[in-house]
Amino acid sequence: MDIRKVTVIGAGIMGSGIAQVIAAAGINVVIEDAYSEALDKSEKTIVDSLSRLVKSGKISASDSENIRSRVGFSSDLGEAVSDSDIIIEAVPEIPDLKRKIFADVEKVAKPDSVLATNTSNIRISEIAKDLKNPERLVGMHFFNPPVIMKLVEVIKGEHTNDEAFETIYNLVKKIGKTPIKVLKDTAGFVVNRISAPESLFFCMLLQTGVDSPEAVDTFAKSQALPMGPYELMDYVGIDTVVHSLEYYSKTLSGDYGKCTYYGKMIKENKLGLKTGEGFYKWENKKAIIPKTEPSEKVELMDILSLEVNEAVKLIEDGVATPEDI
Template identity: 40%
Template sequence: MKNITVIGAGTMGNGIAHVFAQNGFQVSLVDISENALQKALSSISNNLDRMLAKEKISQQTKVATLNSIQTFTELKKGIINADLVIEAATENLALKKKIFSQIDELAPASSILATNTSSISITEIASVTNRPEMVIGMHFMNPVPIMKLIEVIRGYSTSDEVTHKIMGLSKTLGKVPVEVNDYPGFIANRILMPMINEAIYSLYESVAGVYEIDTVMKLGMAHPMGPLQLADFIGLDVCLSILKVLFDGFGNPKYAPCPLLVNMVMAGKLGIKSGEGFYDYGASKKAETVSSQFK
């Protein structure tokens, strides 16, 4: 596989494009927004500059990486030569099914179709295509250029051949692929999200404050980041979406989202992306706990 198409130029999409381009692949980055594409290229360039400053890459590598990325606002043009298509759009089932229906029609018959979903059923996404055996999950971790893990998720019909190809491809990126089966939340979020949700419940029930909860998990459990700060980093809307997938998929009340999380998302307090969540990310960029009720 030489030609990679990434659909969606947001945080995950530009990170995926960056990693493939840096490892010698030709990347087509597709988004309906030209502004989003330009922001993505700027983010990739800035991330490469940081790596250059730390002497992790050379100037030649930076230039080659950027030269390996082409951008498109028209899906058909960006997908025509793809050996692998990776969808990295918003975590919304209806949207993903719409995209997969389109890429199934436009991509070469030999193309493997992957989704970067963090919780949505690979099997259901594959059901709108005529090649379910060639549909697979590639769940990259954020930030993509730094995090080593890729969850490789087999849908009900995903073939052994496709799985082996994606496992091998992931290794060529310097990543550590882990094969899992297609059940709600897979492994990473099936375990992570209940922990985050319980931390939010502990805050909601006034067991402890934001700082105290995160400090216990960092110093007591050796987590690099507390669960509430991590939720801010992921995006509270994304956390809520994943918890809903888990709750709907298993019908188990232990996955029911905390009312505080629901209210914060409705209020637009989404974490780092909105400037405020459990912490305040103001002009100083210093994470301070917000609201006296959280302290």
């Protein structure tokens, strides 16, 4: 497929980042959102991101101007998608919301356009179940922040046809990312499925009073990890973590429903970076982590054993190849 225009639905952090990456690859892109304030914030996010790249010497001022010129903004869904070759949904992890968006998109999109969802956990077939043509919906899971993170999961739903799947796979390569093929539609796909037990594990550490977030994160960084688990959850959003655990409790195991600590944080509006406070207070997009000694109650093998167990399950179930995992 000759891709001349892409539409990204959702002007949040992920949608803005995805649009910037696509524009940087020389493709025209439009960000659609029903809220004009969200579009204004998205534009500022992209301008600020490009400015940082220029200051760091990664792109030139001319490159920045060209990338920005390829990004458009619209609050009119029909106008945004009617002539798009690929339409990427990047809204919160709420199945009903995603289904409604694709139902609306299907009414105004070209019949040969490829639809993609940036869901991080929800089965593609579940999102596609009300579509008249579910075969053209593909999972296209970017990681946060999309401008920096290289990996993209390309997920095949139960009805996804090979042409749509390969179109998205090739697009991922064209925009300079590293795609892996998720061949079986399962909750969490590969990366989040492997890390899912960790989210529960770190919740239970707090829920049972084993140790503090700062002690565990200090330990993680002492093991050469760029972020500890609690800082990472703050960065991603506590609400996102909770939505994921709730979904896993329904689709994978009821054990994921045992975590209540994160839910209390949502009630207190402590969602992390997006609200300025989660496990930590955030200033200038950086977590203020109290200095403390590394935890002696957590070992690296605790985490690795959880990851290896889940990875083996994925290989046994044919979700992805050992090489991709």
